[in-house]
Amino acid sequence: MFRKETLQRFKGKKVLVIGDFMLDEYITGKVERISPEAPVPVVEAKEATYRPGGAANVVVNLSSLGAVPVAVGVIGNDREGELLKSLLSQYNVDTESLIVDRERPTTKKTRIIASSQQLLRVDWENRNYVSEEVERKILSVFNDLSNVDAVIISDYGKGVVTARLFDLTGKIKKNVPVLLDPKEKNYPLYKNLTTMTPNIKETFGAVGIKPETDEETEEAGRRLIEKFKLDYAVITRSEKGLSIVKKNSAYHIPTKAKQVFDVTGAGDTVVSVFALSLASGATPEEAGEIANIAAGVVVGKLGTATVTVEEILKAAEEMDAL
Numbered sequence: 001m002f003r004k005e006t007l008q009r010f011k012g013k014k015v016l017v018i019g020d021f022m023l024d025e026y027i028t029g030k031v032e033r034i035s036p037e038a039p040v041p042v043v044e045a046k047e048a049t050y051r052p053g054g055a056a057n058v059v060v061n062l063s064s065l066g067a068v069p070v071a072v073g074v075i076g077n078d079r080e081g082e083l084l085k086s087l088l089s090q091y092n093v094d095t096e097s098l099i100v101d102r103e104r105p106t107t108k109k110t111r112i113i114a115s116s117q118q119l120l121r122v123d124w125e126n127r128n129y130v131s132e133e134v135e136r137k138i139l140s141v142f143n144d145l146s147n148v149d150a151v152i153i154s155d156y157g158k159g160v161v162t163a164r165l166f167d168l169t170g171k172i173k174k175n176v177p178v179l180l181d182p183k184e185k186n187y188p189l190y191k192n193l194t195t196m197t198p199n200i201k202e203t204f205g206a207v208g209i210k211p212e213t214d215e216e217t218e219e220a221g222r223r224l225i226e227k228f229k230l231d232y233a234v235i236t237r238s239e240k241g242l243s244i245v246k247k248n249s250a251y252h253i254p255t256k257a258k259q260v261f262d263v264t265g266a267g268d269t270v271v272s273v274f275a276l277s278l279a280s281g282a283t284p285e286e287a288g289e290i291a292n293i294a295a296g297v298v299v300g301k302l303g304t305a306t307v308t309v310e311e312i313l314k315a316a317e318e319m320d321a322l
Contacts, residue, residue: 002277002286002316007309009280011066014147015272018072018138019055019154019161019181021098022107023084026051031114043114052087053109054268055154057306058181061272063091064306070148072097072141073160074130080106097141101134107158129159142168149279150177152271153193157183166191173231177278181271182206190228195284197234197271198224211235211243214252221245232284234291236270242292244284251285253292269298269307293319 029045052060059069071093075081077100084106085095104126112120130138138160145151151172155161161183169178170192180196184205190196203220204210207227211217221233225247232246241255273294277287293315294307 002282002289004313006277006280006282006286006290007312010276010309013067013149013276013279014070015062015067015150015152015275015279016070016072016141016145016148017055017059017062017152017154018141018165019058019152020107020156020158021056021071021073021075021084021160022052022054022109022156022158023056023080023087024051024053025049025108025110026113027110028113031119041114041119043112043119050083050087052084052091054107054156054158055160056084056088057268058152058154058272059088059093060091061269061306062276063093064308065272065276066309067276068092068094070094070097070141072138074099074101074104074134074138076100076104076106077102078106080108080124097138099134099137101130103131104128104159107156125158127158129162135162135164139164139168142172145172145176148176150179150275152275153178153180154268154271155181155183155186157185161186161189163189165189166193169193170229177275179271179275179278181267192229194231194278195234195274196224196228196230197236197267197274199236199267200238203235211237212240214243214250217243217252218245218250221250222247234270234274234284234288236267236295242270242288242295244288246284251288253288255292255296266295266299270295273307273312290316 026049028047029043031041035042062069108124110122173194177194207223209220211220224233235243242253244251270291273291274287277290297307
């Protein structure tokens with residue numbers, strides 16, 4: 001259970017999002033034959049659509065929930081970067097802190113889909129860490145966080161999240177919650193966070209325990225807390241829901257999804273809603289309830305998707321969760 005008033009406080013909350021901003025491209029069509037050149041289907045393309053992906057999907061989720069996101073990251077000096085900025089502007093996202101790096105492309109994921117099934121994904125990216133010059137520009141944003149209500153680190157392992165960031169997070173989290181959606185590549189870097197939101201695979205990679213049972217989840221959560229210096233851990237467990245693990249207690253929330261079409265971007269929704277809930281005065285347990293319902297709404301949509309306060313409230317009322 002949670003308070004309806006918490007969601008009503010989302011509006012106007014300012015959330016800084018640092019991470020890997022991407023462009024998601026969806027090429028849709030139909031398959032009626034196999035290629036004579038190789039045993040692969042031929043997709044007769046009908047449409048190409050574009051959506052914000054990665055950390056960009058986090059800021060779009062925040063905007064859809066009524067918050068004021070600030071985007072901190074890197075794009076290339078290319079058509080894809082301009083297109084991504086244009087898409088974000090449609091959601092009233094502040095992109096002034098998106099740095100143009102002429103040495104790397106804007107990360108783009110191209111998904112080829114036929115009959116609602118993804119057949120192939122093509123990634124255009126540079127996964128090297130950003131240069132020291134670009135890193136300095138990114139971290140300079142943290143010089144003044146006086147008007148920020150929460151910070152989200154959305155790490156997709158594309159090089160924006162670096163070790164020096166976590167020399168700052170311990171001080172930042174004393175004033176506002178700092179949440180991390182992690183990537184296994186960067187586990188050696190992470191420390192001094194309010195919480196992190198790994199899924200089952202990411203949790204196993206971090207501490208060697210697969211959080212399938214509640215007992216395993218609690219032990220894994222305690223290890224996450226110790227290893228990464230967290231206040232508490234938030235573990236997303238797919239069809240088993242979401243768990244909040246503290247040093248001496250745990251709270252397990254069953255999944256609220258009615259049907260699952262696509263899990264793309266569900267982690268972005270969880271970290272966005274959880275951060276906004278904390279910034280709006282919710283306890284971690286209440287934030288988990290709200291985030292779990294929001295994720296249940298999003299996985300019922302095809303492709304990278306967002307959720308609104310109205311959709312969360314409607315789903316919560318149907319489940320008698322208010």
